[in-house]
Amino acid sequence: MLIGEVARRSGVSTRMLRHYDSLGLVRPTGRTVGGYREYAPEDIRRIFHVEGLRSLGLSLRQIGRALDDPGFTPSTLVRDLIRKTGERLDRERELLDRLRTVDAAEPSGWPDVLRIVELLHGLGSPSAARRQQAVLAPAEDVPPSAELLAAAILGESDPFVAGSLRWALARADGDAVAGLLSGVRSGDPELRRRAVHALAELPGPEATAALTEALADRDTTVRRYAALALGARGETTAVPELVRTVVDGPNDVEAAELLGALAADEAWADRIMSALADEFTAYPADSVVRLRLTQALAEMPGRLALDLLRQLTHDADHAVTLLASALVGVLEERPDE
Known part of the structure; x- marks a missing residue:
């Protein structure tokens, strides 16, 4: 041929x-x-x-x-090809993300594109100080877009830089929640924690809906972050997880305060009290948990917790008895609201 x-x-x-x-x-x-x-x-x-x-x-x-x-034998060569191909794909994905960031910012001309690229370089710096500077003092006073900041938050491990990014995100133009949803639904629990932490500082029903979704997360920290943020917004869907936070800690004091605020709603007062009372039954011999629950009763409005506290003055745990007795004395002097 x-x-x-x-x-x-x-x-x-x-x-x-x-x-x-x-x-x-x-x-x-x-x-x-x-x-x-x-x-x-x-x-x-x-x-x-x-x-x-x-x-x-x-x-x-x-x-x-x-x-x-x-x-x-092909094995060594094939493994080397796999490694090099993976590195190339990582570079391509990084380029694709960068192009999408530039596109999302809707630049009006090449000077805008160059400023965005400079900002991306700053946010990608190995220096935490340089990354923070890029957020707080962007080049030529060009504020970062919400999409760019959301992506940076999900990848940021330094707590101080992350705080600056969340501060900037709450003030940025664009769909900040959409940029964080990929983090909420990530398989990496650390990304989910970062996303929920950022959502907690964003207003609006979209952020509330994303936080509500996070209440079902399998990671306890993610659920706790979401519940605290929702409780601060007056969302009663957070009540079960807030009660769990009181039991398990940390943030038990903050969770108790939020439960007290939510119990001001008469429709929820009895349900919150019943949930707390059930936990006393669930932990009959755990002194630490029972003390946390007793302290949480002090946050209930008016005399709502008085009857339960009177029962606890006869608790088998001496520390619980002392605390409950002190709280009863305070509440009996409090006017019945």
């Missing part, structure tokens, strides 16, 4: 076939009377082998060795 026909059937250009020949990678078995290359079926089969290995990213030199060295 002549070179033109081989090129047509294999999809490899005649120029590349000549290049293969010059390298000794695929040499046609014969020549015609006129001196033209003539490929045998074995040659064509080798061409397809070469193209198959090229599709895996092997160089022509590596392909020649793989086909001609009977002792060649």
Whole structure:
């Protein structure tokens, strides 16, 4: 088969076939009377082998060795290709994210694009101080977009820089919540914690809905962050997790204060008190938990907790008895609201 026909059937250009020949990678078995290359079926089969290995990213030199060295083993080379391909994909993903960030900012001209790129370089600096400066004092006073800040928050491990990013995000233009939802739904619990922490500082029903979604998270810290943020917004959906926070800590004092504020709603007062009373029953011998629950009763409005506290003055735990007795004395002097 002549070179033109081989090129047509294999999809490899005649120029590349000549290049293969010059390298000794695929040499046609014969020549015609006129001196033209003539490929045998074995040659064509080798061409397809070469193209198959090229599709895996092997160089022509590596392909020649793989086909001609009977002792060649592919495992080391394949692992090296996997590593290099992964690195290349990481670079491509980083480029794609950067392009999407620039596009989301809707630049009006190339000067705007250059300022965004400069900001991205600042946020990507290995220096925490430089990253914080990029947030608080952006180049040429160009405020970062919400989308850019949300992405930076999810990737930021320094607590001080993260705080600056959350502060800036709450004041940024754009859909801040949408940028954090990928973090809320991430498989990485640390990303979910960062996302919920940032959502807690954002106003609006979209942020509230995202925080409500986080109440079902399998990570206890994520649920606690979400419950505290929702409780501060007056959302009663947070009540069960706030009660759990009182029991488990940390943030039990803050959770108790929020439960007290929510119990000011008569529709929820009895339910909150019942939930706290049930926890006393669930932990009959855990002194630390019972003390936390007793302290939480002090945050209930009016005399709502008085009856339960009177029962606790006879508790088997001496510390609980002392605290409950002191609180009863305070509440009995408090006017019944």
